[in-house]
Amino acid sequence: MTSDSTTADARVVTACELLLDDLDTLTLEIARLIRVDEPYYVDYMSTQQLADAVHPNVIVGLQNVIQNEANQPSVSRRTGRQRAEHGVPLAAVLHAYRIGTRHMWHELVHRCRPDPEASQALLGSASVLWNSLDLSAQALTTAYQDVETERLFNDSRLREAALAALFSGVTTTGQGPAEVADALRLPKVGRFVVVASDPRSMERDGSAVSVERALSSLGVRSVWRSEADSELGLVALTKTYRADRLNRYLATITTGRAGMSDVFESIVATPHAVTEALMARDAATPGTNVVMRFDEARVAALVTAAPELSTGLARDTLDKLLDLPADEQSVLLDTLQAWFDAEGSAAEAGCRLHCHQNTVRYRLNKLAQLTGRDPRNPGDLTRLYLARETVRLLPEQVRG
Secondary structure (H helix, E strand, O other), X not given: OEOOOOOOOHHHHHHHHHHHHOHHXXXXXXXXXXXXXXXXXXXXXOHHHHHHHHHHHHHHHHHHHHHOEXXXXXXXXXXXXXXXXXXXXXXXXXXHHHHHHHHHXXXXXXXXXXXXXXXXXXXXXXXXXXXXXXXXXXXXXXXXXXXXXXXXXXXXXHHHHHXXXXXXXXXXXXXXXXXXXXXXXXXXXXXXXXXXEOOOOOHHHOOHHHHXXXXXXOOOEEEEEEEOOEEEEEEEOOOOOOHHHHHHHHHHHOOOEEEEOOOXXXXXXXXXXXHHHHHHHHOOOOXXXXXXXXXXXXXXXXXXXXXXXXXXXXXXXXXXXXXXXXXXXXXXXXXXXXXXXXXXXXXXXXXXXXXXXXXXXXXHHHXXXXXXXXXXXXXXXXXXXXXXXXXXXOHHHHHO
């Protein structure tokens, strides 16, 4: 919920800041009240431990009032996961949140009471505090559900069977796509993408499990599976976490090639999206760190999808160029690539290669003489482009 103002009334902000200035006292009192009203915490945590745990939640609650907007449930998600993993009943945690929110409200009322106008302004901010509690309750519940699901899948064979069925479309347990989605707590319809990366290419975060947890902390559902030749992931996108945002995140953690499928709307289409993601990954140059989207890789995907046909076309097209020493081949092929990237501009290609445009033209003419293909001819241009892509993606096969 957002009001017309970007921040609360100045007098309400002052009251919140006074509480933040004396945060230790406030959190200790909340911890004491929780231990009195919720007996579970008496044996679970000391008063100081509970005050330390309450600390970030109180900060978020007061900041929401200051900003006049209920948001930032990530702290509640982390708290919920920790409590669920320790076996604390969800009802006890929700009760503790209500106790804490109620005490914050009482303290705000106490601070504003001397000034009738401040008290009136505080009433306008009440909904933000209670909406924050509602969002926290939802985040706690989701975190508990996530942990419960993970516990249900402690038997790795069951989880692997479900994941294998999801990504391949072939089940050994008799479950259909809908049952598999339910077992993995995934929606059956929505907006999805599949990610395929080189094996163990997400080592900066430790594993695909870390990626799944990182996305979960943002409220994004995903499942991942390690296969012999790839890491596969299905990500359920949200209105605030779209494909371009996922692409940027993957680029920060990937230490190899990764491919992303087109967005699709039914989980039944996952196996087809796996094919797209793998083709997008294979369209990236081997040995590079890049995230390639399928819609950007369709031509290269044609090359890798038919390696024998592509290799034959490249050998036939490049002809005598492949007889040159490796360094001379690289100079001519790099010039051709720069010319493609420059959309046929010799001057721009020269800038990219740090040479004169006439040098670019000379090299292109030499390439045309060796291959018998003129880049100015549309048919020859197409063959040269596909041949260059094949050398980039399948160098050993072409030169073998």
